[in-house]
Amino acid sequence: MNSLERTEASSSSRFQIDFKALGPFLALVALFVLGAAINDAFLSGGNLANIFTRAAFIGIIAVGATFVITAGGIDLSVGSMAAFISGAMIVVMNTLVATLGAGIETVLIGVLLSVVLGVAAGAVNGLVSTKGKIEAFIVTLGTMGIYRSLVTYMADGGTLSLDFEMRGVYRPVYYGDVLGIPVPVIVFFAVAVAGYVLLNMTPFGRKCFAIGSNEQVARYSAIHVDRVKTLTYVIQGLCVSLATIIYVPRLGSASSSTGVLWELEAIAAVIIGGTMLKGGYGRIWGTVVGAIMLTTIGNILNLTDAISNYLNGAVQGLIIIVAVFLQRGDWRRKKSK
Amino acid sequence: MKTFTKYLGAACVLGLGLASTTALAADKIKIGVSIPAATHGWAGGLNWHAEQAEKRIEATYPNIDVIVVSANGASEQANDLEDLVSVQNIDALVVLPFESDPLTIPVQQVKEAGKFVTVVDRGLSIPGIEDVYVAGNNPELGRVSGEYIRDRLNDEGKIVVLRGIPTTIDTERVDAFVDTLDGSKIEILDMKHANWNRDDGYEVMQDFLSRFPKIDAVWAQDDDIALGVIEAVKQADRTDEMFIVGGAGMKDIIKRVMDGDKLTPIDVLYPPAMIATAIDITVMKFTSNAPVEGRYILGATVVTQENAENFYFPDSPF
Numbered sequence: 001m002n003s004l005e006r007t008e009a010s011s012s013s014r015f016q017i018d019f020k021a022l023g024p025f026l027a028l029v030a031l032f033v034l035g036a037a038i039n040d041a042f043l044s045g046g047n048l049a050n051i052f053t054r055a056a057f058i059g060i061i062a063v064g065a066t067f068v069i070t071a072g073g074i075d076l077s078v079g080s081m082a083a084f085i086s087g088a089m090i091v092v093m094n095t096l097v098a099t100l101g102a103g104i105e106t107v108l109i110g111v112l113l114s115v116v117l118g119v120a121a122g123a124v125n126g127l128v129s130t131k132g133k134i135e136a137f138i139v140t141l142g143t144m145g146i147y148r149s150l151v152t153y154m155a156d157g158g159t160l161s162l163d164f165e166m167r168g169v170y171r172p173v174y175y176g177d178v179l180g181i182p183v184p185v186i187v188f189f190a191v192a193v194a195g196y197v198l199l200n201m202t203p204f205g206r207k208c209f210a211i212g213s214n215e216q217v218a219r220y221s222a223i224h225v226d227r228v229k230t231l232t233y234v235i236q237g238l239c240v241s242l243a244t245i246i247y248v249p250r251l252g253s254a255s256s257s258t259g260v261l262w263e264l265e266a267i268a269a270v271i272i273g274g275t276m277l278k279g280g281y282g283r284i285w286g287t288v289v290g291a292i293m294l295t296t297i298g299n300i301l302n303l304t305d306a307i308s309n310y311l312n313g314a315v316q317g318l319i320i321i322v323a324v325f326l327q328r329g330d331w332r333r334k335k336s337k
Numbered sequence: 338m339k340t341f342t343k344y345l346g347a348a349c350v351l352g353l354g355l356a357s358t359t360a361l362a363a364d365k366i367k368i369g370v371s372i373p374a375a376t377h378g379w380a381g382g383l384n385w386h387a388e389q390a391e392k393r394i395e396a397t398y399p400n401i402d403v404i405v406v407s408a409n410g411a412s413e414q415a416n417d418l419e420d421l422v423s424v425q426n427i428d429a430l431v432v433l434p435f436e437s438d439p440l441t442i443p444v445q446q447v448k449e450a451g452k453f454v455t456v457v458d459r460g461l462s463i464p465g466i467e468d469v470y471v472a473g474n475n476p477e478l479g480r481v482s483g484e485y486i487r488d489r490l491n492d493e494g495k496i497v498v499l500r501g502i503p504t505t506i507d508t509e510r511v512d513a514f515v516d517t518l519d520g521s522k523i524e525i526l527d528m529k530h531a532n533w534n535r536d537d538g539y540e541v542m543q544d545f546l547s548r549f550p551k552i553d554a555v556w557a558q559d560d561d562i563a564l565g566v567i568e569a570v571k572q573a574d575r576t577d578e579m580f581i582v583g584g585a586g587m588k589d590i591i592k593r594v595m596d597g598d599k600l601t602p603i604d605v606l607y608p609p610a611m612i613a614t615a616i617d618i619t620v621m622k623f624t625s626n627a628p629v630e631g632r633y634i635l636g637a638t639v640v641t642q643e644n645a646e647n648f649y650f651p652d653s654p655f
Contacts, residue, residue: 158378158381159655175572251539253564257378302541302545303544303547303548
């Protein structure tokens with residue numbers, strides 16, 4: 001911060017100090033202005049609720065990914081993991097309906113199972129990469145394939161569907177709201193606040209930063225590097241499990257195409273938000289904004305027919321690159337010093 | 338090197354095993370079935386129906402052996418075809434090619450080895466290789482759906498279209514659909530790709546719902562998309578305003594049609610069960626004198642509440 005302020009003092013505008021932190025927010029505001037200009041329906045309460053609710057899945061997963069990436073790791077397995085946990089929840093809850101009936105107990109067991117599986121899957125990723133000394137990229141690429149096959153296998157290649165009676169009981173977890181705010185948005189916000197506190201206000205968070213900046217130095221500073229890194233994967237697993245818990249009641253189904261490419265979206269949300277891919281610096285609120293931005297781009301494209309459908313991907317790519325470029329604006333100043 | 342020898346040993350043992358079963362079943366007629374692995378719903382149904390057909394045929398005709406193999410990609414499927422010919426020594430092949438171009442030559446080689454060849458759904462790039470061709474009808478699916486929507490809306494109304502993954506299949510369906518609506522006062526408000534995926538169907542439909550205050554009908558063209566659309570419409574509490582036309586014949590949607598759900602009055606078939614049709618026709622070649630060579634294009638049957646029972650397979654994964 002100091003060096004930034006000094007640069008600042010020597011030059012013109014006062015706004016540029018915070019440009020990096022504000023970058024994602026400004027990009028999001030710009031997107032909202034664009035959306036409102038394109039279609040009046042964009043700013044309607046219903047549409048905004050849709051955007052934030054949709055952003056919740058990727059957002060919650062991305063909060064976990066912020067920890068992993070800040071500590072210098074990467075987790076490619078999150079999309080498959082979400083599909084696998086959804087599948088396992090559905091199978092178990094369907095089986096329990098016969099004995100326990102379609103009630104809250106069955107949902108709670110499903111939720112508990114999801115948390116256990118998420119934490120276990122995260123611990124596997126973490127332990128294999130730290131204790132087994134295998135690059136996290138390879139470990140999680142491996143588990144990505146494993147979870148994806150497992151869900152295909154459980155579904156016989158088709159789709160696992162939640163029992164219809166169960167859906168009625170479980171439905172409010174996605175479709176319900178508190179004081180008009182959809183439940184997934186509340187969960188998303190709670191996860192973000194918890195993530196912010198953990199990353200920015202605790203020794204654990206500082207250790208994540210330290211390990212991400214320089215693992216060797218962190219080790220010499222008596223930080224239990226393996227333990228902290230493993231914990232970041234466990235947090236990631238827990239976040240995936242929370243996202244799954246609110247995902248399952250939405251469509252009540254899981255198949256081999258569930259959660260495809262979520263890992264890339266989550267990583268993109270983290271990076272758009274200003275966290276460094278090489279580790280050492282993480283910003284939870286940036287991640288939250290990044291996730292909302294990704295969803296908003298898709299939403300805006302659906303609200304207009306000005307752009308050929310075939311070019312949707314190109315527009316998405318362009319906006320992401322521009323957004324990240326904007327917030328890196330201060331790098332040039334640093335160099336000039 | 339060591340592992341290589343180990344594999345070689347295993348392969349020899351396996352080879353011997355296969356050789357001995359071949360010897361035992363020497364007088365059996367072997368029909369090889371090569372299909373894509375169950376990586377999405379429709380292919381899951383394909384695998385299930387292939388297995389069901391295998392059981393049924395082997396029970397009916399003790400002298401016929403059906404061998405089903407599934408591949409995860411075009412090159413793997415090419416390997417499968419070689420194995421079916423050289424190891425299994427099949428008499429006939431039923432193949433649903435992963436992709437047309439890369440599998441044309443491998444299938445041609447099977448034909449040149451003197452086997453009876455049936456091609457399903459995706460045609461080969463060189464005409465005249467196969468003895469029998471069985472396929473669903475994508476333009477027909479679009480046309481039938483268009484006609485139903487015209488009838489239901491009395492040639493007047495506003496509709497939205499959810500497209501699949503940008504491919505020839507999607508284009509054929511959509512072109513035929515749009516042509517069918519020509520001359521009516523039905524306005525297509527917009528078309529967006531939902532990639533034959535439930536989550537995408539849900540999100541695209543949510544956005545259509547916030548954008549258009551009045552929608553009379555939705556053409557989802559695919560049952561996975563349709564399931565997402567249904568949830569979005571229910572969430573917006575606009576179920577009385579519109580109806581949804583899907584496609585394929587997924588059991589969840591057929592069930593809704595059967596139960597008389599107003600939101601999904603019909604479904605249009607593009608059934609994975611076509612693999613069973615192909616296997617049955619191929620078996621006829623060996624069990625009857627009837628000529629079977631030729632092209633079989635399945636109709637895009639409209640499933641209504643009256644006939645839904647005939648197309649409902651509760652045990653199928655699709």
